[in-house]
Amino acid sequence: MIRVGIIERFLARDFLVSQAAVTAVLLLVIIGGVLGRALRDVAEGRLPLDVLPALVAFGSLKALILLWPVALFLAFLLVLGRLQRDSELIAMQAGGVSFARIYRAIFLVAVPSAVFLMFLMSYAVPRVEAVVDHLRDLAGQRSDLVGITPGRFLRSRVGDQVFFAERLSPDREALLNVFIFDERNGQTEVTVAARAIAEIFGDHRYLVLEDGHRYVGAAGDGAFQLLSFDRARMVVPDPTLVQPRRSLDALPISELWERRDRPRYRAELEWRLALPVSVLMLGLVALPLGLAPPRSGRYARLPVALVVYVLYANFLIMGKSWLEAGQLPIWMGLWWVHLVPLSAWLVMSWRSCMWNRMMHSLVRRPA
Numbered sequence: 001m002i003r004v005g006i007i008e009r010f011l012a013r014d015f016l017v018s019q020a021a022v023t024a025v026l027l028l029v030i031i032g033g034v035l036g037r038a039l040r041d042v043a044e045g046r047l048p049l050d051v052l053p054a055l056v057a058f059g060s061l062k063a064l065i066l067l068w069p070v071a072l073f074l075a076f077l078l079v080l081g082r083l084q085r086d087s088e089l090i091a092m093q094a095g096g097v098s099f100a101r102i103y104r105a106i107f108l109v110a111v112p113s114a115v116f117l118m119f120l121m122s123y124a125v126p127r128v129e130a131v132v133d134h135l136r137d138l139a140g141q142r143s144d145l146v147g148i149t150p151g152r153f154l155r156s157r158v159g160d161q162v163f164f165a166e167r168l169s170p171d172r173e174a175l176l177n178v179f180i181f182d183e184r185n186g187q188t189e190v191t192v193a194a195r196a197i198a199e200i201f202g203d204h205r206y207l208v209l210e211d212g213h214r215y216v217g218a219a220g221d222g223a224f225q226l227l228s229f230d231r232a233r234m235v236v237p238d239p240t241l242v243q244p245r246r247s248l249d250a251l252p253i254s255e256l257w258e259r260r261d262r263p264r265y266r267a268e269l270e271w272r273l274a275l276p277v278s279v280l281m282l283g284l285v286a287l288p289l290g291l292a293p294p295r296s297g298r299y300a301r302l303p304v305a306l307v308v309y310v311l312y313a314n315f316l317i318m319g320k321s322w323l324e325a326g327q328l329p330i331w332m333g334l335w336w337v338h339l340v341p342l343s344a345w346l347v348m349s350w351r352s353c354m355w356n357r358m359m360h361s362l363v364r365r366p367a
Helices: 006-043 049-066 068-085 088-094 099-140 253-258 263-290 302-325 335-351 354-361
Strands: 162-168 175-184 187-201 204-217 225-235
Touching (some): 006 049, 006 068, 049 099, 068 099, 068 302, 099 253, 099 263, 175 204, 187 225, 263 302, 263 335, 302 335
Antiparallel strands (some): 162 175, 175 187
16 A cells, blocks of 8 residues: 655645645636626627526536646646755655655645546536526527617527617617518518517517508518508517527436447547546646756746647547547547647656656655
8 A cells, every 4th residue: 555655745735725726817717708708698689687697607617627637737837846946856856755756746636636527527517517508598588678789680589580679768678769570481571660668468478569660571572561550569489489408518427328329429428538537647747847957947847838738638629529520430539639648748758767767766665
């Protein structure tokens, strides 16, 4: 049984503290990005404003889970870079602390993180995605007037209706200068009204139009009917008829496993397995990347580390796309992508002579 010494506990504590700091910074960036996208959807009329906080919260949580590996990777690099800059790693090695013991400290944090991330990817992320889909479905079942933004065209979520309103009334309870386009059974209807309000009677939704005109006819036919009205009630299609959305991210891992012979389900399954494995791969390459030359600065190897991570992450994303499209054999999955960090680790370990020194001291017990 491997005994955990003081050095391992000291390094593991520094890794965890650094990861918490990196995660806090990433969380601020994530919230800003998710909030920006959600506000754009609200401005374009695709979402009502009252579901914004919940969508931002759940979207930020999902993004934070997906960025867990890079947060831990940066934590490893920052701690090792500081120890190398302050010559603490050199002092540790002079005192008999081998690279194997440093790796014990790294994997003392990386292995539980990978297991926890596996649980999150298997159970938490699908549930979060299902909640987000449900919120968007509920938002889509609201009256179409909820999502109309003055000055923008909006297509109805049910049917072929297109709405446009120039502005809101001063009391913000009605739309002014409304344009509605509808196409039914080969007939085109264009309705313009000075004012429109939404009303609900029983189980039916209506749009009450005031002081307007309606043009009815077929495209290419000059025989259009012109109707003028002081007040007209127009039925709004029931948005509950929309098929509830169920994205691939929301499927439980058991369902993905049952459909693993299909490319798109296999790609999602491989993706959920690849992220926990990436924590271990990034922990493996963190040590040689953290061994910067003396007096080179704490962040000297950070650009190289970012290149390794970007290549690794992009190969994972492209591999998932290729697997979904059937351009890769299903049996290959995404396991070949992990050769990128593994190859980088072998090259850097050989160049720094770390491999021989680590293998020589691997079986030594900590003092």
